[in-house]
Amino acid sequence: MGSAQPAGPRGRFVNAPSFLILGTMKGGTTSLFDHLARHPSVTPPVTKEIHFFDLGFRRGVEWYATQLRAADRSAQSPFTGEATPYYLFHPAAPRRVAETCPLARLIVLLREPVARAFSHYHHAVRHGFEVLAPEPAFAAEEERIGLQRRLLLEGAIEDAPAFQHLSYQARGRYAEQLEAWLERFPPRQILVLQSERLFRHPAEACRQARAFVGLPDFEAPPVGKLNAGAHPPPPHRLAEALRKEFEPANDRLARLLKAQWNQELDFSLWG
Secondary structure: OOOOOOOOOOOOOOOOOOEEEEEOOOOOHHHHHHHHHOOOOEOOOOOOOOOOOOOOHHHOHHHHHHHOOHHHOOOOOOEOEEEOOOOOOOOOHHHHHHHHOOOOEEEEEEOOHHHHHHHHHHHHHHOOOOOOOHHHHHHOHHHHHHHHHHHHHHOOOOOOHHHHHOOOOHHHOHHHHHHHHHOOOOHHHEEEEEHHHHHHOHHHHHHHHHHHHOOOOOOOOOOOOOOOOOOOOOOHHHHHHHHHHHHHHHHHHHHHHHHHHOOOOOHHHHO
C-alpha cells in the first residue's frame, strides 16, 4: 500500500500517497493528520497541506513526490499521506486523484455544517479574506463564488480565492461533494467520519482511521484539538436560518451514507 504504484494510462502513478485526508475544512483534519503522521510506519510529508490536487497540479508528480518525501520512505516507514481540506470541495480534485493515485485510501471528516460554517467565517476574517459582518457575508456567498465555481468546472482558471475562502455554506452540503468522489472511487476506499466523534472520542476515531489506512496498531499519544480558533457564537437568527437551510442537505447525506456505506448519520452529534 505504501510503495510506489505502477504507471497507468498517463504515467502519473509515481510514489503515490498511501492516504489522503480530503476534508472538510475546520473539521478536525489537522488533529487526525497529526496523529497519523506520528505513526512509526509513516514518513510524514514536508507539510500537512500540499495543495497538489487543487492549486498545484501543474507542478507535476515529480514535485509532488518530493513534497511526500518519497526518497525518505523505507521498509520501516513505507506509508505516507497528506491532508488538504480543499480537496473534498474542489471540482477537479476527484478526477486528478483518480488519475494519479487510484489506490490511495481517502478519509473524510464531516462537521455539523452550521458550526463548521461559522468557524470557517471567523477563519476567513482572521486571515484577511473576509471584511463583511456575518449576515451580509453569508447572504453574498453565492454571488461571490458562483462565477469562480463555473470557471473551475470549465478548467478556465486554477486559482479561485472566493470559491476557496468564502464558501461557508456550500462546503456544508456534503452529499454532493461525496457523490463527486464516488463517481471515481468505490465506497470501500473512502472512510467517512463525523468530526464530533473525533472531538469526543479521539482514541476510537483514530483507531478506526489507522485500521482503514492499514497501519499497525501502536501506543498512540493523546490527540488534541489542533488548529482550533476561538470565536463568538453565531447570531441566533442567522444560525436558525442556516439550520433550516441545511436540513435537506443533511437528509440527503444521511441517505447517501446509508446507501453507500451502510452507515447511519448520528444526528445526536449535530444537535
